[in-house]
Amino acid sequence: MSAKSRRLDKFDDLVKELEEAIMEDARQIFTEKTIEEAYNPKNVGEIDNPDGAARITGPCGDTMQIHLKLDGDVIVDCKFMTDGCGPTIACGSVITELVKGRTVEEASKISEKDILDVLGGLPEEHLHCPVLAVNTLKAAIKELKKKL
Numbered sequence: 001m002s003a004k005s006r007r008l009d010k011f012d013d014l015v016k017e018l019e020e021a022i023m024e025d026a027r028q029i030f031t032e033k034t035i036e037e038a039y040n041p042k043n044v045g046e047i048d049n050p051d052g053a054a055r056i057t058g059p060c061g062d063t064m065q066i067h068l069k070l071d072g073d074v075i076v077d078c079k080f081m082t083d084g085c086g087p088t089i090a091c092g093s094v095i096t097e098l099v100k101g102r103t104v105e106e107a108s109k110i111s112e113k114d115i116l117d118v119l120g121g122l123p124e125e126h127l128h129c130p131v132l133a134v135n136t137l138k139a140a141i142k143e144l145k146k147k148l
């Protein structure tokens, strides 16, 4: 093995150790579900010609965008994008899953608590993250209703 590939192996080991340390820290603060949703979020992206769309910036400066697609009265697709923190990504992922397959009326009733129930809670300093997700959803539904 060359000196260069030994250095690369050492570097890989260091990166792995760092990743494990970061995950260990995250586990002290967040639930497994939150970590899973933050690292493997569902429904990320945009919908071509969405029936409802909104982009909102929360008080912390993070932005979330939600797109909705309707079939009759049912929201058949929902996608999100955010430049926010890990918990915000987790909240976006969860809210899109909660929205899909619901009627517009049912989706309007989705609350921060519904997201927190799925995630198993969030630390106090991140309680505004589900609020941003819900506010963005409500704004997207408002836009969607204009077209109904």
Ligand code: FES
Binding pocket: 058, 060, 061, 062, 084, 085, 087, 088, 126, 128, 129, 132
């Ligand atoms: Fe700003 Fe999560 S820290 S929405």
